[in-house]
Amino acid sequence: xxxxxxxxxxxxxxxxxxxxxxxxxxxxxxxxxxxxxxxxxxxxxxxxxxxxxxxxxxxxxxxxxxxxxxxxxxxxxxxxxxxxxxxxxxxxxxxxxxxxxxxxxxxxxxxxxxxxxxxxxxxxxxxxxxxxxxxxxxxxxxxxxxxxxxxxxxxxxxxxxxxxxxxxxxxxxxxxxxxxxxxxxxxxxxxxxxxxxxxxxxxxxxxxxxxxxxxx
Amino acid sequence: xxxxxxxxxxxxxxxxxxxxxxxxxxxxxxxxxxxxxxxxxxxxxxxxxxxxxxxxxxxxxxxxxxxxxxxxxxxxxxxxxxxxxxxxxxxxxxxxxxxxxxxxxxxxxxxxxxxxxxxxxxxxxxxxxxxxxxxxxxxxxxxxxxxxxxxxxxxxxxxxxxxxxxxxxxxxxxxxxxxxxxxxxxxxxxxxxxxxxxxxxxxxxxxxxxxxxxxxxxxxxxxxxxxxxxxxxxxxxxxxxxxxxxxxxxxxxxxxxxxxxxxxxxxxxxxxxxxxxxxxxxxxxxxxxxxxxxxxxxxxx
Numbered sequence: 001x002x003x004x005x006x007x008x009x010x011x012x013x014x015x016x017x018x019x020x021x022x023x024x025x026x027x028x029x030x031x032x033x034x035x036x037x038x039x040x041x042x043x044x045x046x047x048x049x050x051x052x053x054x055x056x057x058x059x060x061x062x063x064x065x066x067x068x069x070x071x072x073x074x075x076x077x078x079x080x081x082x083x084x085x086x087x088x089x090x091x092x093x094x095x096x097x098x099x100x101x102x103x104x105x106x107x108x109x110x111x112x113x114x115x116x117x118x119x120x121x122x123x124x125x126x127x128x129x130x131x132x133x134x135x136x137x138x139x140x141x142x143x144x145x146x147x148x149x150x151x152x153x154x155x156x157x158x159x160x161x162x163x164x165x166x167x168x169x170x171x172x173x174x175x176x177x178x179x180x181x182x183x184x185x186x187x188x189x190x191x192x193x194x195x196x197x198x199x200x201x202x203x204x205x206x207x208x209x210x211x212x213x214x215x216x
Numbered sequence: 217x218x219x220x221x222x223x224x225x226x227x228x229x230x231x232x233x234x235x236x237x238x239x240x241x242x243x244x245x246x247x248x249x250x251x252x253x254x255x256x257x258x259x260x261x262x263x264x265x266x267x268x269x270x271x272x273x274x275x276x277x278x279x280x281x282x283x284x285x286x287x288x289x290x291x292x293x294x295x296x297x298x299x300x301x302x303x304x305x306x307x308x309x310x311x312x313x314x315x316x317x318x319x320x321x322x323x324x325x326x327x328x329x330x331x332x333x334x335x336x337x338x339x340x341x342x343x344x345x346x347x348x349x350x351x352x353x354x355x356x357x358x359x360x361x362x363x364x365x366x367x368x369x370x371x372x373x374x375x376x377x378x379x380x381x382x383x384x385x386x387x388x389x390x391x392x393x394x395x396x397x398x399x400x401x402x403x404x405x406x407x408x409x410x411x412x413x414x415x416x417x418x419x420x421x422x423x424x425x426x427x428x429x430x431x432x433x434x435x436x437x438x439x440x441x442x443x444x445x446x447x448x449x450x451x452x453x454x455x456x457x458x459x460x461x462x463x464x465x466x467x468x469x470x471x472x473x474x475x476x477x478x479x480x481x482x483x484x485x486x487x488x489x490x491x492x493x494x495x496x497x498x499x500x501x502x503x504x505x506x507x508x509x510x511x512x513x514x515x516x517x
Binding site for chain 2: 001002004005006008009012013075078080082083085086087088089090091
């Protein structure tokens with residue numbers, strides 16, 4: 001009952017931005033494969049376009065995560081979180097309910113992407129050896145959206161001083177650490193951190209690499 | 217005494233400008249407790265501390281038998297809260313806001329909520345962003361009463377409302393208290409309003425409680441006395457002398473608390489003459505009490 005109420009409220013205030021990002025996400029494969037709905041398959045240009053469009057998926061996933069996570073807490077910030085804090089549920093449970101409702105909303109663009117990629121996959125005639133991966137691309141997009149959403153949700157839900165502290169620490173790490181590491185003759189800690197985060201099994205590895213709808 | 221709210225030695229400080237110190241109060245179950253104080257006295261901060269919206273630096277708070285902040289969710293389950301400023305989600309309609317609120321309170325009384333909805337003449341499909349101040353006040357009261365709380369905490373609930381809406385809100389509140397025997401903790405600087413509805417009163421000023429007593433004692437016990445030939449130095453008095461001012465040759469006006477008729481004899485004992493005993497209304501008593509509490513210790517008597 002509480003979950004449904006929270007989900008409804010979040011849907012109510014996020015529905016227009018969510019609709020916009022959902023349409024944008026679904027448009028990525030459709031626009032990339034546009035000429036191939038009407039006539040013969042120009043395979044190489046199609047693959048080039050799909051590869052170029054691939055860079056848009058992680059960006060779109062971050063935007064989806066940001067729209068949902070930041071939007072979830074916006075009405076509470078308007079009321080200085082008094083209403084949320086006066087609810088008769090433990091704070092962790094309330095935040096968890098919010099997070100779960102946001103997860104449902106995050107999956108809406110991923111579902112739209114699945115439908116769009118399936119449409120492209122059944123429309124384009126592929127030569128032997130090439131396969132379409134609508135499920136993999138959509139699943140990867142869903143996971144990337146969830147990672148982005150979770151990160152931004154945590155920041156939006158946290159105390160502003162904690163967020164400021166984390167951001168300040170990261171900025172210092174990025175700006176100061178390379179110089180210090182060079183003087184000390186050590187490995188740059190910022191580079192190490194980025195490598196840990198963006199290489200498997202780092203949490204942001206899902207954003208890196210190629211996102212191909214058609215592949216061997 | 218069974219208490220709905222107990223606060224002991226509460227301390228809270230934010231920055232250098234404001235602090236609550238050694239704050240203690242007791243709200244008996246079933247009481248309508250008026251929490252009086254001028255603007256900036258710390259009433260809203262105290263309420264937020266009671267409800268776990270702020271963390272105290274020291275002291276103990278118990279609400280409906282639950283320690284706050286440790287068991288704040290249980291305390292809030294039985295507490296209806298109407299804050300000073302509207303806190304509900306502006307993007308919802310009235311009906312959606314009520315439905316959302318209802319989902320969190322298993323004891324929600326739909327019959328009572330429907331009755332208030334009709335009485336307040338609210339429009340179900342009106343967006344909260346378009347509600348007038350009076351309509352928003354009614355909606356907040358409706359939601360707080362609909363959840364059937366054992367305790368209502370109202371922070372200046374009628375501030376800024378027109379007299380008609382104010383009366384509607386207070387009538388609904390009193391009906392609820394009469395029917396459910398709920399406890400009400402209501403803060404206000406509108407003294408006359410509290411005088412009509414409260415049976416206990418606590419007075420706060422500059423972050424501390426300066427008095428806490430039954431309303432009847434507060435109203436009856438504060439008097440203005442006209443005294444002649446009063447001695448310059450007073451020993452022990454059977455009442456509390458709040459203020460003392462010259463009022464012509466050999467005459468003085470005193471404001472006292474805890475007055476009872478047999479105390480007239482005390483004046484004969486010290487060689488003074490009591491000319492007149494004048495009743496003060498709550499507002500005058502409140503003002504005198506604040507004036508006294510702000511004087512340096514020992515200045516009065």
